[in-house]
Amino acid sequence: MGVDLRQVVAGILTLTMFVMLGNMIKRDHFDSVEEKFPGEARDVQFDNGNVEQGLVTLAKKSNGPWLEDSQELKSCWTDSSFEVVEESRGYVTFSLTNGPEYHVSQIADAVVVAKYIGATLVLPDIRGSKPGDERNFVDIYDVEKFIKNLDGVIKVARKLPDKISIRNLAVVKVPNRVTEEYIKENIEPIFRSKGNIRLATYFPSVNMRKATQKNVDSVACLAMFGSLELQTDVNEVVDLMVERIRSLSRKSDGQFIAVDLRVDILEKKGCHGSSATGAKSCFSPQEIALFLRKLGFDKDTTIYLTQSRWDSSLDVLKDIFPKTYTKESIMPADKKVKFLESENSEFEKVIDFYLCALSDVFVPAISGLFYANIAGKRIASGKTEILVPAEIPGTSAPLTKFISPYIMKKNHLAYSCFC
Template sequence: MGVDLRQVVAGILTITMFVMLGDMLKRDYIDNPEERFPGEARDVGFDSGNVMEKFSMKTNGPWMEESEALTPCWKKKADFDEIEDYKGFVTFSLTNGPEYHVSQISDAVVIARYLQATLVLPDIRGDRPGDERKFEDIYDVGKFINGLDGVVKVVRELPDSVSIRDFEVVRVPNRVSEAYIAEKIEPVFRSKGNIRVASYFPSVNMRKTPQKDGSDTLACLAMFDTLELKPEVNEVVDDMVARLKTLSHNSGGRFIAVDLRVDMLEKKGCNGGASATKSCYNAHEIALFLRKVGFGSGTVIYLTQSRWDESLDVLKDIFPKTYTKVSHHCLSSSYNTNRVDNIKMAGHPTS
């Protein structure tokens, strides 16, 4: 059984919408909080303070305005010093779902560049043993290799003379720093000659951003200029976005993506720990937050939660147009399902 391509597609869709929503909040395009739903609504406390006190007084509603195009956060590839002598290999896998893939690629690229090692094209693995796909089943290999050309050498597979059994597995915290590589990873690489990188994420919300170092622009390049869906999968994503825009025609085709997974709410990282800082928010709290900042009942909301859970009912009560990855009226049309299944079969004819 292979990795569920529908979850990969939906995850990529979610990442795109996170950027949209994050940009909206960052630019403070928030309407007057007094213009909100009638009815009782309590304040919800967040790390940055009471949400009602943090929004600028605008008159155009809570949606983001047209803004300037984002500029690249990395320098030109020509500005990276060329590596003349590559020694050893770095391998890794993409795991945990597509929302983690860009971070895993970024870590592997930064490590390979620092060690002057050759990076091997990753595979994609699901949660269960045997859930495995090739990189090219979902992503554009040419874009990945060309995006790193002149920065890190990439090969599709290990040469026959190198055995994966000889690789030392190195667990690496996400957003790895040069200091960490020098202290923890480089000695292992110099000793073994080859390593397999396994990124882990220290908490549900990831860590606070560390101090900048020389790898920042490289990490940015790896995250935002290497990974693209293959054309067939990208067409499915475009169709999904079109369906969401159709559902949100009353708001000009704009909609909200919320990274809400009920199973994560029960994990230790969501409990705050000794700091008592709240890291995760349930459907009820999210509904109140969106209501507070001015979103109306007709707002279309897309959730990363795979299947409907009864705890989401409160969100749908306030925002009836709330959908998950497999919502019949939103993302799982028979047409798109058949297209995804056809792509899956093309990658794994025996599955």
């Protein structure tokens, strides 16, 4: 009887997979990594250190070590903490760029600047990563709620008055999480001289650590966590996708894992290299699959990937977790033309951002601002189940060892704003 070559190859692959599972070595959190950002960004530095135990209750189930939601937090800021809005002295304009993870921070900085210098904030446009990839604020975010949420804090204009040319505006660079000292020394003098300015936020580092000062910066907190909401059409497609994923997750009580894993970033040079601290900045589909399997999630676990369309490199993940999906297989057919098949990539990024914030477990396979700002939204809503990928030594490492230090050490900026 002849030998079936396909069976031989399949046997070798299966044996190799189990050998890898049994020999995974040191744990490499990427909470301290190096990554480059657009513009003048510098190396990203995340917190690293020993993780405290006992802060999370495990909900042991037959199909995996799912975690229980913690209590939803309440905002520490109040309306009474905002000073009375003065008569506007001019206008502040800016653009949202590089995706929703940047939008959150750019909005916060713009609101803080406008509040401090007593200016009217003009609704921003949205610019994607490709030339000509531009949208209006109303295409993605709810304008009416944005204006309402900031009412009494700053004045918001829908557009710049016709008599003011955007070409004549002085461009001012603003570091992310801008301070009052920086505004006073570097922005206010230009605003007083020119009357109107255009902000250009840059990211020297991903700094989402908890504020050190005792007093809560109410304006920054409101802007970052209480101003942006999706417009109706975008919010609807996110809800429909979440509903679809949960319907596919019956064997895990409707729970699913969202993994920020994008092939184009994984293929970049240096993505899998180690930084000076020895930490990895991203993990491959195979590493994510082994990580989750080693933690105890079984083959019926449902996984959503931020990768838009299927790539052959993801097959190894689907082999271990057959219920692994991308947007193209989850999004309703009547929504694909607008949100998936258009030339604009901003819709896809926004959908991923909010879907990852709503998932039962979030796994950042890629370090950076997406991970940091998703963590903030999840902390605010009580969804603190964020597992940082790592190679697990042995077979007895507790799940709590891999909860994000943002959660276990409560050192995220969100803990300055919510209590």
